[in-house]
Amino acid sequence: MTAGGMQDASRGAPHAGAALGEEEALLWAARSLFSRGDMAIALLDADLRVAQILGGEKFAAVVGDDALEVFPALIGCEETLERIRSGAEPQALSFENISIHSDGYAPQYVNLRVYLDPHSGHLALVLQDAGETARLQRNLVQQRNELALARQALETARDEALAASRAKSSFLANISHELRTPLNVVIGNAEILRRPRAAALSSAEAADYAGDILSSGELLLDLINDLIDLSRAETGDLRLSESWCDLGFIAHQSLRYATRLEDGRDKRFVETADPHLPPFWGDERRLKQILLNLLSNAAKFSPPGGAITLRVEREPEGRLLLEVADEGPGLDPSELEVALEPFGQLESGKRHKGTGLGLPIVKSLARFHGGDLQIVTAPGLGLRAQVRLPGSRFSPGDSA
């Protein structure tokens, strides 16, 4: 016997005389259920108070109480209940597997159904313990969901692995190209210098060839150093060699070097370093590398005559800010994401000289110092690369 059966019988009784025997039978069936304590019927009066309870010993005490207090699942449903009572709503209100949260206890599930009892004109509320069925259902749901989530996780991992392997392949293709160009210069020029005909070269010409070999060799070395740094950062093997650093000196030196870069010669560099910064605990070579990478990036993307501003200061909250701002074309958010991704950025970097590994390296160097890199940019508005490092690295003696 189910709640549904009872509801149909009590509602569908065509004329009272014929239905009586049926009702008695029903009541008998209901009572035998109640004696097992897994079901109760409450009749609610017009103010939604419990007028009468059939069965379910544990509910006997609630006669006279506000039904919304006794059955909190009804909260909010007052209008719907009124429409059911007036006959405007033919559907019963029905909630399955309701439990009320009580910390530390396994949830007790009940099914609840409210319909109009045509004989009394009262709302009848059937409450049924969902007990064992609910526990089985819950186990099923748990297993089904866990399986589905595991499958999703596998699919995501597979997609990520595929994307990473694609990125690495294209990275390899690009890096091979980058390595080949200077290597060709080295080999080609060395060949020329080695041939017997080389004797016919003027010493100035020979020096030119040798000079190209030197600069190509230096470029190769830069590339390989960048690659080593990146892969060390990826595997976590990068070690900082820390000491007290003079930030003013580091800023000044990096700037001087940047002005001598090929891309730097026609740019206007502006330095706004706070001259009173206390000593900073960090890896001097890596801090210079951060600034140089940012400066040479800015130089690469700035138009001739464009201003590049280096700012080194302590923020009000105490952190160190290293900022390089340029007047270049800027990036849109999708370009930015690519530029920050190791193994993802060479595509756009290829249009320019250099390794194109600058930003990912800066980001990991900043992170190894406990800070981070942030980029503020928009198309047409230039780019501001900001590295923030923890204020705790400043010498405590002179917190300015």
Next chain:
Amino acid sequence: MKTHKICVLGDFGVGKTSLIRRYVFNAFAQDYHATLGVNLYKYEDEILFEEEPTRLRFMIWDVEGAAEPGPHAERYVVGASAALIVGDATRATALQTVSAYAEMFEEQAPGRPFALAFNKADLIAAPDPHAKLGLQELDARFGVEPLLTSALTGAGVREAFRKLGEQVLAYGL
């Protein structure tokens, strides 16, 4: 004081239970216990409404998750003052399921406010998650600004429920 029924809806495993537990108990658990049917939480909060601290009583319905809103979910939202619709920000399907639930709620509870929460934001590394997830689209479609939440860190959680509370009051529900 009136108690407001708030339904928390969405796909399974997106963090509905976790968001409620963060809000109600300020707690978080790593392990996953699927919700069957609905689990009710009573909670009273004080929110700032028209610059006045106002007490609000919620009956929060933590509803069993499903990839799509079905007849069960439709029945559970009867009488809800508002809904918090939750998506998993790490899933490609989030936008789609959240939209489907929002449509269902608009249909079943016309004129009732709802909020859209993209949870597990702690797992998203993108510099601009709103753009990455395409959330502006939802704003345009439902006139509801999507929120990023993390039940793990607590980010955005209280804000999401309180925003709903404010709307419930503003709508005079």
